[in-house]
Amino acid sequence: MSVDFIINAEPRSEQGKGASRRLRRTGRVPAVIYGAGREPELLSVEQRELLKLLTNDAFYSHMLTVKIGERAENAVLRDLQRHPFKPTIVHLDLQRVEAGSTINVHVPLHFINQENAPGVKDQGGVVNHHMVEIEISCLPDAIPDFIEVDIGALGLGQALHLSELVLPAGCSVYALSHGTHQDQAVVSIHAVRGAAEGESDVEGSSEGAASAE
Incomplete structure (x- = not known):
């Protein structure tokens, strides 16, 4: 059965360890989306929403829909960094996918x-x-x-x-x-x-x- 995975993301302008720590304290995860010949874009995702998506094993290899405001990007998960002892995600890497291109x-x-x-x-x-x-x-x-x-x-x-x-x-x-x-x-x-x-x-x-x- 096919499953649709939707990630609701928000743009972020601040970067660096300090900015990422502040973002995580608000319950959000710093993320980045890149590829398809375009510049990388800094994003943030709600921690609770992401953890819920991760309970499905198919999320790790499935096509994802990343919603950023009014637009949507097709992407796949490239890297996921977990906290060493807390059940939380500390960073998310996503790669854009173009229709018709082998990945x-x-x-x-x-x-x-x-x-x-x-x-x-x-x-x-x-x-x-x-x-x-x-x-x-x-x-x-x-x-x-x-x-x-x-x-x-x-x-x-x-x-x-x-x-x-x-x-x-x-x-x-x-x-x-x-x-x-x-x-x-x-x-x-x-x-x-x-x-x-x-x-x-x-x-x-x-x-x-x-x-x-």
Whole structure:
């Protein structure tokens, strides 16, 4: 189900640490929007409204509508800075998006059929998630909320790689299409180390007892 995310923002003229601290004391978050060949623009967003939007995981990779007065900008989230110990946001970075222009976004991975994978169900292995999100390239209106990763066929010692992911039409893995990384493993199934060591210890004890006899 498609969700519309609307950020109500206000322009701000002051910048610097002191100005940002004063702004946060009023319950607002300093933000900036940039890109699309235009100058960056300083904004502020209400803290409570932003925290409510962030409860939906799709917000991190979805197209956002940023309302600034009477006009609206399409944007994606580029960076989010959280307070080190308070449940608050201290800064927000947004990148403008133009229709028809390919963009790069990070999209979360949703793993399914983990308990039914032969490596887990029949061979006693455990699942190791090497990635929880990937960067993809696509048009703004093709951004998926998440990428589904089905590992129901994986056996013990096997892995699923970036090139094996099933992506929506019009999407590609940025690392592969731009040659920046190798075809990395996304998820794998391996043996439980503790169990293997335990079996080895038991066998050693049995052999020792037999020798003593």
